Amino acid sequence: MDSSKVAENNSNTTIPGDETTVKVSRHLSFIVEEPAPNGQPSSTRARRVHKKSRQGCSNCKKARIKCKENRPVCDFCQHRGLKCEWPRFQMTSFIEANRHVETTLGTATVPRKLQETGPVFSSVDFRLFYHFIQVAYPNHPLGNDSVWTHEIPSIASDYDFLLYSMLALSASNIVANGTPAESSDMLCTAIAHRLKAISSLNQAISTGINSFEQGNAMLATCFILLFQSTMIADGLVEYMTFIRGTIAVGTSMSMKKMKFLFHELWVNRSAESLEADLSQTPLIDGDLARSACRSIENLAGLCRSKEEAQMYGSLLMTARALITSSRDAYIGLQRIYNLFTFAMSHADFRDLTKPTNDVGNLLLAHFVALQLIILPIAKAERIQRSTRYVYREKFNDGKTVMWLRPLHANAARHLESYYEWTRFIEKEVIEGRYSSE
Structure with a gap:
C-alpha cells in the first residue's frame, strides 16, 4: 500500500x-x-x-x-x-452520548415553535393597512396623496417603524369613527402599534440614515405619528415633538443629498397655493377674535424666558390677524409652527413644554384654543384631497379640544383666572356650538 x-x-x-x-x-x-x-x-x-x-x-x-x-x-x-x-x-x-440522549428525550415530546424572522401580523392588521391607504393617511404634506397611497405602502414592509405607525394611525381613525364595541378593541391596538413604532424609530435613528429609502420611511413615520397625536388626549407635546422630528430627518437627508418622495416638502408655498381659497374664506366671529386678543394680551407680564416671550408674540400677532384677514391669520398660525419647529433649540423647547412650567402650560393652552377657532380657515387645505372616501370625521375637526383637558388639569392655582377664555373655547367646541363648519 x-x-x-x-x-x-x-x-x-x-x-x-x-x-x-x-x-x-x-x-x-x-x-x-x-x-x-x-x-x-x-x-x-x-x-x-x-x-x-x-x-x-x-x-x-x-x-x-x-x-x-x-x-x-x-x-x-x-x-x-x-x-x-x-x-x-x-x-x-459514553457520557456525551448519554447527554445527547437525555437532551433529545427531554425536548422531543415538546413541539418547538418555529423561530420568528420578523413581526407577525394578523388579519386585523391587514385590514388596518388597507384602511390606511383608502381613508386614514395624513393630508400633509399638501398635494402628496399619491405618495401616501402608493410609494409609502410599497416600502413599508422593509421598515417596521413605518408599518407599525401606519397600523397605529389607521386603528386610531377607526376608534374616532367606529362603533363603541369596535373602538374598545382598536384603542388597545392603536396604542400597542404606536409604542412599537416609536421604539423601532428611535432605534433606527440612533444608527443614522443609511439610504434615501430609509430616510423617507423615517420622514413618513414622523408625519403619521404626529397625525395620530391629534387623536390622543395628552398628545400635544408629542405632536410638537414629531413635527420637530420631520425637520430633523429632512435636514439630515438634505445634507446627504438624498431625494424626497414627498413633493415640495420644504417649499413654503402653502399660503400661495391656497391663495384663492383663503381669500374667499369669511372672517370668523369678531367678538370671538377680540376675546382671543384680550386673553393673550393678559399674559404679557407672565413671560420670563426667551421662548415664552417669542411664543406670546406669535400668538398675539395671529389673534389680531383674525380680526382683519383670514389669510394673515393662517400665515400667522404657520409662524407659530415655525417658531417651535425651527427657531427653538432642543433645550428651549424642552423648557417650554415641561409639565412644571406653569407659564408654558398657559401658553400651550392658548395655542390649542387659537388653533381651534382658526379651523374654518385651515379647512381650505382639504379641498386639494382627491380620495373618494371623504368623511368629515376623517379630518379630526375639533378633536384636538381634548388637548385642553390635561392642560387645564395641570393649571397652577394662582393662574386659574388666565384660563377663562381657553375653558370657554373648550366648552363651546365640546357642546357643539363652535365647529369648523
Whole structure:
C-alpha cells in the first residue's frame, strides 16, 4: 500500500495524561495500544485484541476475554475485586452520548415553535393597512396623496417603524369613527402599534440614515405619528415633538443629498397655493377674535424666558390677524409652527413644554384654543384631497379640544383666572356650538 494512503487511513491520537495510544483505523473503529513495558516505545503495528472486547475494560482486554461491559464495574472486575478501568475516550464518548440522549428525550415530546424572522401580523392588521391607504393617511404634506397611497405602502414592509405607525394611525381613525364595541378593541391596538413604532424609530435613528429609502420611511413615520397625536388626549407635546422630528430627518437627508418622495416638502408655498381659497374664506366671529386678543394680551407680564416671550408674540400677532384677514391669520398660525419647529433649540423647547412650567402650560393652552377657532380657515387645505372616501370625521375637526383637558388639569392655582377664555373655547367646541363648519 502507498505510504500516503496509509497516512490517510490511519492516525494516532495520544490522550493527555495517559500513555494509551488510540489508533483510528480506516474503518473508523478504535484500536487501543498499550504502552510497552519499561517505557519502551510501542511497535508500529497495532496490537490485535479480541474482536468481541473492543469496547471492554482494560482488565478484560489484558485477559483476552469478552467483557460484559457493565459500567461502571464489569462482572469480571467485580468478581475479582479489580479496579475496572475504561479507556478515557470511551468514557467521554459514553457520557456525551448519554447527554445527547437525555437532551433529545427531554425536548422531543415538546413541539418547538418555529423561530420568528420578523413581526407577525394578523388579519386585523391587514385590514388596518388597507384602511390606511383608502381613508386614514395624513393630508400633509399638501398635494402628496399619491405618495401616501402608493410609494409609502410599497416600502413599508422593509421598515417596521413605518408599518407599525401606519397600523397605529389607521386603528386610531377607526376608534374616532367606529362603533363603541369596535373602538374598545382598536384603542388597545392603536396604542400597542404606536409604542412599537416609536421604539423601532428611535432605534433606527440612533444608527443614522443609511439610504434615501430609509430616510423617507423615517420622514413618513414622523408625519403619521404626529397625525395620530391629534387623536390622543395628552398628545400635544408629542405632536410638537414629531413635527420637530420631520425637520430633523429632512435636514439630515438634505445634507446627504438624498431625494424626497414627498413633493415640495420644504417649499413654503402653502399660503400661495391656497391663495384663492383663503381669500374667499369669511372672517370668523369678531367678538370671538377680540376675546382671543384680550386673553393673550393678559399674559404679557407672565413671560420670563426667551421662548415664552417669542411664543406670546406669535400668538398675539395671529389673534389680531383674525380680526382683519383670514389669510394673515393662517400665515400667522404657520409662524407659530415655525417658531417651535425651527427657531427653538432642543433645550428651549424642552423648557417650554415641561409639565412644571406653569407659564408654558398657559401658553400651550392658548395655542390649542387659537388653533381651534382658526379651523374654518385651515379647512381650505382639504379641498386639494382627491380620495373618494371623504368623511368629515376623517379630518379630526375639533378633536384636538381634548388637548385642553390635561392642560387645564395641570393649571397652577394662582393662574386659574388666565384660563377663562381657553375653558370657554373648550366648552363651546365640546357642546357643539363652535365647529369648523
